[in-house]
Amino acid sequence: MKVKGEFFKSPKDIPQEEELSSGAPLCAGCGGLTTLRLVHKVLGEKVVIVNAAGCMTLMATYPYSPIRSSWLYTTMGSVAAGAQGIRDALDIRRAKGELQEQDDMKVLVLAGDGSTYDMGLSATSAAIHRGLDFWYLCYDNEAYGNTGFQMSSSSPFASRTTTSPIGKEEPEGTFQEKKDMFEIWRAQKPPYVATVSSHEVVDLAEKVHRSLAMKGPKLFLALAVCPTGWGFDPRLGDELAHLAVRTGIWPLKEAVGGVVRHTVIPKRFLPVEEYLRPQLRFRHLFEPKPHTEALQAIQQRVDHYWDQVRKDEGGDNQAQLKEDKH
Template sequence: MGENTLNRYLLSVYPYTPFRSSWLYTAMACAPAGAQGIRDALDILIKKGRLNPDEDLKVVVLTGDGVAYDIGLASTSGALYRNVDFYYLCSDNEAYGNTGFQSSGATPFASNTRTTPAGKMNPLGELFYKKDLFEIWRSHKPPYLATISPAHPVDLINKFEKAKHYKGPKLFINLSPCPPGWHTDPSHSAKLAKLAVDTGVWALKEAVYGEISHTIIPQKFKPVEEYLREQGRFAHLFQPVRQEGVISQIQSFVDRYWKGIQG
């Protein structure tokens, strides 16, 4: 986004950071509130003539799914309601990765985490389905909202290019493969990100003021099992006994989504 950017909530150790732009670290749950404080301050400085409009900054919130789906959801809702002009990028690795990979509202059904371990008492792992954060955010009708994937960089670039023309909240949810938590080979991360899209598990779409369009739809969907088998967090669905009913349930959930879109 360039040097004229101010980031909110970055995991850095003062005074070291990989970013050249300004950044502010606040409590996790209030990331969008911090963004509004920055945005309001910039607007006041411009109004009073103390900041040239050409030197205005883009305000960007970077969070994980634990913040976006759970502990910061109310704060984000407030920022959307007030139409705060900022970017929000959620890196969704589907668990609280920073503290050891505990279950979050983004954790998919039947996956294994530290707090939803699969075993004799509970052969499933996670008992609940992943929240549909896209729909939760879309209900606020923000100017721009999109899902993105590292496997489709052109789609990602196009969406950021489109978003910059809107004033107000611009939100992105990025499915981020996590080798330690997903129990995968780091070199397979790009493959996993692509499989998530090719199997229909991760739909690439955007919404402008609530109106949805899908930006990439696979011509032929691969079986969801191909995606699940690549990840150790789903290994209990295949060994020691194949849980056919659960695998079929996950496939049916994905099929229902796309049937609704294509129907």
């Protein structure tokens, strides 16, 4: 089941104009970069990117940058405060008549999960509380990618990172659960919160478009496939992004005014193993012998999540979920 797009019906409807040129010095197959490219196409060219330190910083290595829009670099913890400064400066220029409405710019935070889930959460919470008018794109590669893939509070249970290695005491690697950032944002009642996937481009574009009419904080939480940190062939990137959705591990949803609906529900849920197996960060769950307990725990958590959705969401979604239950 996919919620029908009102504005974008197919990938062909997505703007042809590119706001990022080719040649960005990031890893081949970087899901974060693909997501930024898509989001930026729908936001248009009048954007100021406020970028927390992380992999995306590499895009703007003076004097070169593939970004057509403006760009401000901040520390990991202060990205939302940087966004406030830019919004204030634009508003002051508007009030003085120096900037006309048609020339106004959208403020887009671009941050990894290390900033979003950990270091920058306090400043972001304050910005949401103030009702700052901004878009927040978190490319979630589930670890501190730029510095060698250390564990963040977004790293999923049983994933290997460089700071949660596999050992006798911790055979799963990461034993903590991933923080639920969608719900943390939603608790503060911003106008819009969404999860997106670089595979589901129409869903992504539709969500960004829907948010254009909304004033206030708007979150786009994107699972960002990361060949380097996750350990897979870059050619598999789009397939993995798809598998994350098809196994139910990465639910696609939105909350408008706090009300949640799922926008893409797989026709048939695949077992989580199909998503985990191709990634080196989960290899210890399959070799030298299957770590059945951990695999079952992951599957059970995903099943429990969708059981809850079945209970909470009515109408078309519920009929579809009943049909898809495996």
